[in-house]
Amino acid sequence: MANGTVAVSEKTFYEESTNKYSGILSWLLTTDHKRIGLLYLYTIGGFFLVGVVLGLLMRLELIAPGETIVDAQTYNSLFTLHGVIMIFLFIVPGLPAIFGNFFLPIQLGTNDVAFPRLNLLSWYVYIIGAVLVLISLVLPGGPIDTGWTFYIPYSVRTSTNVSLAIFAAFVLGFSSILTGLNFITTVHRMRAPGMGFFRMPLFIWSLYATAWIQVIATPVIGITILLVILERTFGVGIFDPALGGDPILYQHMFWIYSHPAVYIMILPAMGVVSEILPTFARRTIFGYKAIAYSSLAIAFVGYLVWAHHMFTSGISDTARWIFSLLTFIVALPSGVKVFNWVATLYKGSIDPKPPLLWVLSFIFLFSIGGLTGLVVGSLATDIHLHDTYFVVAHFHYVMFGGTGTIFIAGLYYWFPKMFGRMYNIKWANIAAALYFIAFNMLYFPKFILGYMGMPRRYFDYLPEFTTLQEISTVGSWLMAITIIIIVTNLIHAGLKGKKASANPWGGVTLEWQTTSPPPLHNFNRHVEVNHEPYDFSQLKELEYDSK
């Protein structure tokens, strides 16, 4: 497919920069989408590890009934911070900002995103948001203790640093909107010649659907946060019942953003799955259009279900059954995807490399997460399960087991392309197996605990819950070991790993048709697309040797 000549450079994007600086400044002032993707990788990855440490501390507290290592107030701050970091600093920006930035232009066959400077700005805005979170921890008043949902009226009454912490979430929202705008424009304006919408890889489709949610939904949380800050500073009485406000209005506004936001988290992950499966099954994806359209469908239906988080809050009965019904509809497009993925594997020539193993874990864990979502989406069962550990288990299965697993799968898949080096496959396989065991040990007991009545957000519990809590804590240690193995393997590979070839897995999307790591302008040739995205008949022409 390659023809035409373009000024050929042998240098990679590490050796050539978009500005006149070298060293650290060439990174901090870069407008290269690949470098910005890596800046995001290091910062988001760092916050993920901080979030994990907070999670481990909570699990340690919960190893036995009564106060073990922290008191009640500290525990409140721990789960709030863990939630805020994991949601706003890790999982919402995660896949789009890292892999989206790095691979969206390459997969479209272009040299950068539409607005490279805006792209760098979005990283700085992210950093400012993160710094504000950190400042809110040390200021007098103490770390925020409301839970990551900042529910009124408590968030107006507590003396901890709520205003600054939620203002940080406001700032982070801007970063998200900028990335979304950039991606929408890039997809519409910068596709390589021949790359029609239906020749775009499915990862791009999912980023495109996500970008729309980022742009349309994020302003709602912005407005909500400003109103809470107004309420706290001036006591205007929009939400606070003591001043004639309506606390349920807050919950509506919060979830009008935060429910679509769960699709910001999961859609890009589903896109990555649709990339990895064809590569390792060596056949085209089953139901390309169905998967592409289901991304848009999920993005849209995702707006219609927010009040299923509020079944027990006192909303009207009419609203309750309508939202319960609508919730079941979201399961349809998600089901379309899962069936298409499984059908892609059917009669494929499966190559069980680490990225595929992680994707298989994902399908299993995400299905449990999704199906238990229907349990809490049903009005009757939710009355029993609301605010119990069942919910904690459910959302860890979808967010961590879903998006978190794919975050690691994506790293294993694209690492050789991003860094030009290969990691140790054996250790990657061991990590995959350990992860699966650790994950289920850590979170499955929480389903049972929740069903038995263990409420969420408590630092203490009744003696009859002890055994299951202990299993979960031991699972968290196993998880810690797994994460250490993953990180060590990757860092070691980045520094000392074997050189990776341009196409180590035998993929056929455009990122596998350039060098590893890519040159500054992504391709040393003129790109023109005349294949479907997952057409493996091209593999003969591409530089790929299966050994």
Add this chain to the structure above:
Amino acid sequence: MDQNKHSEHHHVTGYGVYILVWLGLIALTSITVTVAGIDFGMVALAVAMTIAAIKSALVINIFMHIKFDQPIFKVFLLVSGFTLIVIFVLTFFDFTYR
């Protein structure tokens, strides 16, 4: 990309139009304020929202040039507007029947 396509559509709006629209907006604002003084009961909200919708339509079409731009931008705006309406309607399923 296709440079010509953009410049073809370049539209210049005269100052007269801008001033007329501005006066229109002020008039609508005063209507909103006046209407707020009359007791319309449940309909009051609908009236206020209708006037607000007309005002935004004017601003978006004339001041923001959407009227003269490529149709794709209208699609984008309609998608956002439609989402907003859906959200309002669904919220009222709670509020109205509580």
